[in-house]
Amino acid sequence: MKVFAVAEHRFGELNPLSIELLNLANKLGESNAVVIGKDVAKFAGELAKYADKVWKIEDASLENYNPELYIDVLLQLFQKEKPDVVLIGNTAQGAEYAPYLAVKLNAPIVTDVVGVNATNGLVASRFVMQGKIMVDLKIKSMPCVLTVRQGAFKEGVQKSGKIIDAGIKPSKPAGRKFIEYIQPEAGEVDITKSNIIVAVGRGIEDAANISLAEELAKALGGVVAGSRPVIDNGWLPKDRQVGISGKVVKPKLYLALGISGAFQHVMGMKDSELIVAVNKDPEAPIFGVAHYGIVANIFDIIPELLDKLKGK
Amino acid sequence: MKIIVLAKHAPDPQSEVGVAGDGKSLSLGTAVFDINDWDRYAVEEAIRIKEKMGGEVVVVGVGKNEDTLRKCLAMGADRAIKIPFEAGLDAYQTAEVICEAIKNEKFDMIFAGLMSQDYNNSQVGVLLAAMLNLPFATAVTSIEIGSGMVKVKREIEGGYQEAVQLPMPCLLTIQSGINEPRYVSIMGIKKAKTKELKEVNIAPKKSTVEVAKMYLPPVKKAELITGDPSQIAKKLIAILKDRGLIG
Ligand SMILES: Cc1cc2nc3c(=O)[nH]c(=O)nc-3n(C[C@H](O)[C@H](O)[C@H](O)COP(=O)(O)OP(=O)(O)OC[C@H]3O[C@@H](n4cnc5c(N)ncnc54)[C@H](O)[C@@H]3O)c2cc1C
Ligand SMILES: Cc1cc2nc3c(=O)[nH]c(=O)nc-3n(C[C@H](O)[C@H](O)[C@H](O)COP(=O)(O)OP(=O)(O)OC[C@H]3O[C@@H](n4cnc5c(N)ncnc54)[C@H](O)[C@@H]3O)c2cc1C
Numbered sequence: 001m002k003v004f005a006v007a008e009h010r011f012g013e014l015n016p017l018s019i020e021l022l023n024l025a026n027k028l029g030e031s032n033a034v035v036i037g038k039d040v041a042k043f044a045g046e047l048a049k050y051a052d053k054v055w056k057i058e059d060a061s062l063e064n065y066n067p068e069l070y071i072d073v074l075l076q077l078f079q080k081e082k083p084d085v086v087l088i089g090n091t092a093q094g095a096e097y098a099p100y101l102a103v104k105l106n107a108p109i110v111t112d113v114v115g116v117n118a119t120n121g122l123v124a125s126r127f128v129m130q131g132k133i134m135v136d137l138k139i140k141s142m143p144c145v146l147t148v149r150q151g152a153f154k155e156g157v158q159k160s161g162k163i164i165d166a167g168i169k170p171s172k173p174a175g176r177k178f179i180e181y182i183q184p185e186a187g188e189v190d191i192t193k194s195n196i197i198v199a200v201g202r203g204i205e206d207a208a209n210i211s212l213a214e215e216l217a218k219a220l221g222g223v224v225a226g227s228r229p230v231i232d233n234g235w236l237p238k239d240r241q242v243g244i245s246g247k248v249v250k251p252k253l254y255l256a257l258g259i260s261g262a263f264q265h266v267m268g269m270k271d272s273e274l275i276v277a278v279n280k281d282p283e284a285p286i287f288g289v290a291h292y293g294i295v296a297n298i299f300d301i302i303p304e305l306l307d308k309l310k311g312k
Numbered sequence: 313m314k315i316i317v318l319a320k321h322a323p324d325p326q327s328e329v330g331v332a333g334d335g336k337s338l339s340l341g342t343a344v345f346d347i348n349d350w351d352r353y354a355v356e357e358a359i360r361i362k363e364k365m366g367g368e369v370v371v372v373g374v375g376k377n378e379d380t381l382r383k384c385l386a387m388g389a390d391r392a393i394k395i396p397f398e399a400g401l402d403a404y405q406t407a408e409v410i411c412e413a414i415k416n417e418k419f420d421m422i423f424a425g426l427m428s429q430d431y432n433n434s435q436v437g438v439l440l441a442a443m444l445n446l447p448f449a450t451a452v453t454s455i456e457i458g459s460g461m462v463k464v465k466r467e468i469e470g471g472y473q474e475a476v477q478l479p480m481p482c483l484l485t486i487q488s489g490i491n492e493p494r495y496v497s498i499m500g501i502k503k504a505k506t507k508e509l510k511e512v513n514i515a516p517k518k519s520t521v522e523v524a525k526m527y528l529p530p531v532k533k534a535e536l537i538t539g540d541p542s543q544i545a546k547k548l549i550a551i552l553k554d555r556g557l558i559g
Pocket of ligand 1: 130200201202203204226227228229230241242243244245246247257258259260261262263264265268278279280281284296297298299325326426427451
């Protein structure tokens with residue numbers, strides 16, 4: 001199988017997920033990396049260690065990611081090179097342009113893939129219901145597009161591939177224009193610096209209950225953080241959000257209260273030294289990353305903890 | 313400003329869900345269905361723009377969608393299009409039938425949710441953009457309308473955002489938290505009853521993927537701390553003390 005993996009970079013750094021895509025590509029057949037930008041020699045060199053071939057697509061207009069231009073140049077390359085499988089990272093960038101590219105390639109697409117089996121046709125595995133259930137999807141025709149979840153294909157082989165200048169430029173200017181990147185706002189509390197984090201999710205139910213979590217954090221000597229819905233609802237400020245679109249934390253203790261454990265949240269806390277989760281649903285995916293699990297109502301557990309911590 | 317919003321009727325991911333006997337579909341027994349959370353933000357955003365600039369908000373739903381479409385009308389959308397087609401297994405088909413249903417509408421923007429809370433594909437919006445050849449942006453967290461164009465911020469990793477500008481017509485997928493969606497008022501529900509909810513029957517032409525198997529994921533499980541709440545608290549504090557995490 002001829003596999004093309006589209007690399008990703010931002011702020012001068014190659015996203016390590018690009019290598020994971022190549023790990024998968026090497027399992028499936030001939031691995032081709034594609035890297036798009038203004039000056040991508042550095043990235044091409046890195047990718048060549050894991051790919052049979054690396055295709056460079058360079059142009060001044062490609063300095064910042066633009067989905068229309070990416071699709072334009074990729075279609076030109078794929079028209080000539082005829083891939084069987086196109087791999088793209090399931091990131092803010094990849095998840096944005098991959099479905100559009102799939103339509104233009106007349107290709108099936110499966111997003112957020114965590115497993116691929118090629119023994120009998122191509123079958124891609126992914127989670128549904130925010131991690132509670134898994135599904136194997138049979139892909140009915142080739143070529144196909146897969147967006148791949150970070151961390152699913154960590155093991156791979158080394159190569160020393162050939163770097164090829166594809167000699168491709170965008171065929172027309174894009175309608176969408178890049179303006180700028182905006183830095184995250186700095187808040188008063190830097191949750192990444194705290195040894196103990198009491199994190200609350202939608203299970204905390206109401207703004208009024210945040211004070212309970214704050215009391216518990218104080219008793220434990222830590223700070224309060226939250227999952228995205230808690231921040232979306234305005235119960236905690238944005239700088240307290242843990243996860244892929246918030247902060248990555250690695251405290252000594254991460255106490256997750258009423259958090260289901262969606263992938264986007266887990267990516268922000270999975271490397272904590274000790275993870276304790278309280279959730280009333282025994283099937284909640286958070287119990288897959290926690291070291292200790294408590295299947296209970298948080299409103300029964302928090303007061304007991306407070307009682308005993310204060311009375312100690 | 314005329315805005316089309318896609319709204320999915322979806323089971324709450326907090327509900328008890330399992331795999332049905334056929335090993336290929338979800339068993340949703342007692343699951344509570346409501347408007348997909350991301351779509352709630354999308355509908356709210358469209359209504360706010362209409363309230364400020366005038367125009368029309370049209371909601372489109374595929375599947376058993378009537379309750380969600382009625383809810384959108386009660387929030388303030390002007391009319392709804394329902395496509396009762398149910399058999400689809402892939403997002404391609406959902407996008408395809410929506411494309412067919414709206415092809416004669418003249419619109420300035422289409423809003424979809426960034427992701428559905430049940431299947432989590434994050435595809436339908438962008439597939440539709442491709443089928444209609446529209447400029448697009450995903451994970452949008454703010455919208456500023458100019459003349460013939462729109463400036464948006466979109467969310468990327470690590471708390472960063474990217475500001476981009478798009479010509480209209482265009483398609484945006486909306487990230488949660490962009491606004492504070494309103495609650496439906498009694499007045500709204502009354503008014504909604506008089507609004508148009510049109511049903512159009514369309515079936516997709518092709519299918520691109522099929523479910524081979526559905527199952528519970530194999531996971532490493534946490535060690536459980538059990539007992540009544542007081543015992544649990546005692547055991548947990550002992551563990552934390554043991555590790556020197558608390559004094
Ligand atoms: C592009 C993108 C980026 C995202 N970025 C992030 C991110 O950075 N961070 C993030 O957190 N999410 C992020 N999300 C959202 C993510 O997909 C989930 O929707 C979110 O993490 C769910 O939050 P939650 O666990 O608090 O809520 P839910 O999934 O609703 O879970 C609530 C849990 O609480 C439990 N519960 C309820 N009541 C109680 C009670 N009384 N006692 C005990 N347990 C109870 C329930 O059983 C359930 O498991 C992102 C999504 C997308 C698409
Ligand atoms: C394994 C599997 C089995 C399935 N089985 C069935 C089945 O048996 N019957 C069935 O009817 N469907 C089924 N579906 C779901 C159906 O095909 C989905 O609507 C389609 O996959 C779209 O993907 P999504 O729901 O993840 O939407 P996403 O692409 O994540 O949704 C993004 C946005 O698109 C819009 N959108 C998505 N779906 C709709 C909709 N229905 N109406 C209006 N707007 C929408 C919303 O704005 C939403 O926020 C199945 C899906 C999967 C993955």
